[in-house]
Amino acid sequence: RRVLVLHGPNLNLLGNREPSIYGKTSLDAIDAALAELGDELGIQLDIRQSNLEGELVTWIQEARTGYDGIVINPAAYTHTSVAIRDALAAVDLPTIEVHLSNIHRREEFRRHSYISGVALAQISGFGPTGYLLALRGLHEHLASNGT
Numbered sequence: 001r002r003v004l005v006l007h008g009p010n011l012n013l014l015g016n017r018e019p020s021i022y023g024k025t026s027l028d029a030i031d032a033a034l035a036e037l038g039d040e041l042g043i044q045l046d047i048r049q050s051n052l053e054g055e056l057v058t059w060i061q062e063a064r065t066g067y068d069g070i071v072i073n074p075a076a077y078t079h080t081s082v083a084i085r086d087a088l089a090a091v092d093l094p095t096i097e098v099h100l101s102n103i104h105r106r107e108e109f110r111r112h113s114y115i116s117g118v119a120l121a122q123i124s125g126f127g128p129t130g131y132l133l134a135l136r137g138l139h140e141h142l143a144s145n146g147t
């Protein structure tokens with residue numbers, strides 16, 4: 001199995017960026033934990049971060065062949081990007097939306113996600129653990145679907 005993990009804008013700054021909201025864990029540490037879990041579950045992970053909307057769209061499009069699912073934290077694009085939503089709808093792979101913070105208990109503008117309408121599930125508020133839960137959940141989903 002192969003899963004694409006995408007981190008959206010500003011997540012490269014994790015650890016330094018608003019630590020009271022996003023915690024002190026770096027993106028490298030999150031990616032290392034994901035890679036370890038991927039090994040345990042027998043999932044090959046392709047992990048990427050971009051600050052550019054179009055680059056994320058292109059990577060999602062490329063996942064059309066050879067991938068079984070997507071884990072994505074679209075970051076601020078969650079609340080703005082019809083293009084990322086449309087790309088996910090086009091590839092039609094099971095997608096788990098992850099947010100470190102609980103977007104529903106923050107500012108009003110973070111409550112709406114363009115992504116959740118095309119996602120299998122949303123995990124929000126568990127910090128870095130959310131990515132691991134997402135990968136486990138996706139793995140169970142793929143196994144139960146027999147794909």
Ligand code: DQA
Nearest residue numbers: 073074075076099100101110
């Ligand atoms: C975020 C929540 C978004 O509202 C915000 O723009 C981010 C990170 C999260 O992981 O909690 O950049 O997706």
